[in-house]
Amino acid sequence: MDVKLNPKLLDVVAIRGDSAPTSTAKTGTVVESFGHDSWLVEVADERGIPRELITVRAADVQVLWPATSAASEEGADGHSRHLFE
Numbered sequence: 192m193d194v195k196l197n198p199k200l201l202d203v204v205a206i207r208g209d210s211a212p213t214s215t216a217k218t219g220t221v222v223e224s225f226g227h228d229s230w231l232v233e234v235a236d237e238r239g240i241p242r243e244l245i246t247v248r249a250a251d252v253q254v255l256w257p258a259t260s261a262a263s264e265e266g267a268d269g270h271s272r273h274l275f276e
Contacts, residue, residue: 197227
Protein backbone atom coordinates (compact mmCIF):
# COMPACT_ATOMS: atom_id res chain seq x y z
CA MET A 192 0.00 0.00 0.00
CA ASP A 193 1.39 3.39 -1.04
CA VAL A 194 0.46 6.10 1.48
CA LYS A 195 1.20 9.74 0.69
CA LEU A 196 1.64 11.94 3.75
CA ASN A 197 0.74 15.60 3.55
CA PRO A 198 3.60 18.00 4.14
CA LYS A 199 3.64 19.95 7.38
CA LEU A 200 4.88 23.45 8.14
CA LEU A 201 8.63 23.87 7.56
CA ASP A 202 8.99 20.59 5.63
CA VAL A 203 11.38 20.80 2.67
CA VAL A 204 9.54 19.65 -0.45
CA ALA A 205 10.32 18.88 -4.08
CA ILE A 206 8.05 20.73 -6.51
CA ARG A 207 6.86 18.89 -9.61
CA GLY A 208 4.62 19.66 -12.54
CA ASP A 209 3.18 23.03 -13.53
CA SER A 210 3.64 24.38 -9.99
CA ALA A 211 7.43 24.42 -10.37
CA PRO A 212 8.80 27.96 -10.19
CA THR A 213 10.32 29.71 -13.15
CA SER A 214 13.73 29.66 -11.47
CA THR A 215 15.97 26.60 -11.58
CA ALA A 216 15.14 25.67 -7.96
CA LYS A 217 12.82 22.71 -7.69
CA THR A 218 12.70 22.60 -3.88
CA GLY A 219 11.18 24.84 -1.25
CA THR A 220 9.94 25.09 2.32
CA VAL A 221 6.28 24.86 3.33
CA VAL A 222 5.38 28.10 5.13
CA GLU A 223 1.55 27.91 5.20
CA SER A 224 -1.19 25.34 4.74
CA PHE A 225 -4.42 26.09 2.87
CA GLY A 226 -6.47 23.14 4.03
CA HIS A 227 -5.35 19.62 3.18
CA ASP A 228 -4.81 20.03 -0.57
CA SER A 229 -2.60 23.10 -1.12
CA TRP A 230 0.35 24.84 0.51
CA LEU A 231 2.31 28.05 0.26
CA VAL A 232 5.95 27.19 -0.47
CA GLU A 233 8.91 29.55 -0.18
CA VAL A 234 11.61 29.00 -2.80
CA ALA A 235 15.03 30.38 -1.85
CA ASP A 236 18.32 30.66 -3.69
CA GLU A 237 21.55 28.88 -2.73
CA ARG A 238 22.28 31.56 -0.12
CA GLY A 239 18.89 31.14 1.55
CA ILE A 240 17.43 34.40 0.24
CA PRO A 241 13.71 34.00 -0.52
CA ARG A 242 13.03 34.41 -4.25
CA GLU A 243 9.44 33.24 -4.74
CA LEU A 244 6.30 32.29 -2.83
CA ILE A 245 4.14 29.86 -4.76
CA THR A 246 0.97 27.93 -4.04
CA VAL A 247 1.24 24.22 -4.83
CA ARG A 248 -1.26 21.36 -4.92
CA ALA A 249 -0.86 18.05 -3.12
CA ALA A 250 -0.17 16.21 -6.38
CA ASP A 251 2.79 18.50 -7.13
CA VAL A 252 4.87 18.07 -3.96
CA GLN A 253 6.93 15.36 -2.34
CA VAL A 254 8.42 15.71 1.16
CA LEU A 255 12.22 15.52 0.97
CA TRP A 256 13.05 16.38 4.57
CA PRO A 257 10.44 16.56 7.33
CA ALA A 258 10.93 19.45 9.76
CA THR A 259 10.26 17.24 12.80
CA SER A 260 13.36 15.08 12.25
CA ALA A 261 15.76 17.96 12.92
CA ALA A 262 13.90 19.08 16.03
CA SER A 263 13.78 15.59 17.54
CA GLU A 264 17.49 14.93 16.89
CA GLU A 265 18.59 18.24 18.38
CA GLY A 266 16.57 17.97 21.56
CA ALA A 267 17.08 14.26 22.18
CA ASP A 268 19.49 14.66 25.10
CA GLY A 269 18.15 17.91 26.54
CA HIS A 270 21.45 19.66 25.84
CA SER A 271 19.73 22.33 23.75
CA ARG A 272 17.34 23.16 26.58
CA HIS A 273 20.23 23.42 29.03
CA LEU A 274 22.09 25.85 26.77
CA PHE A 275 18.93 27.91 26.28
CA GLU A 276 18.26 28.25 29.99
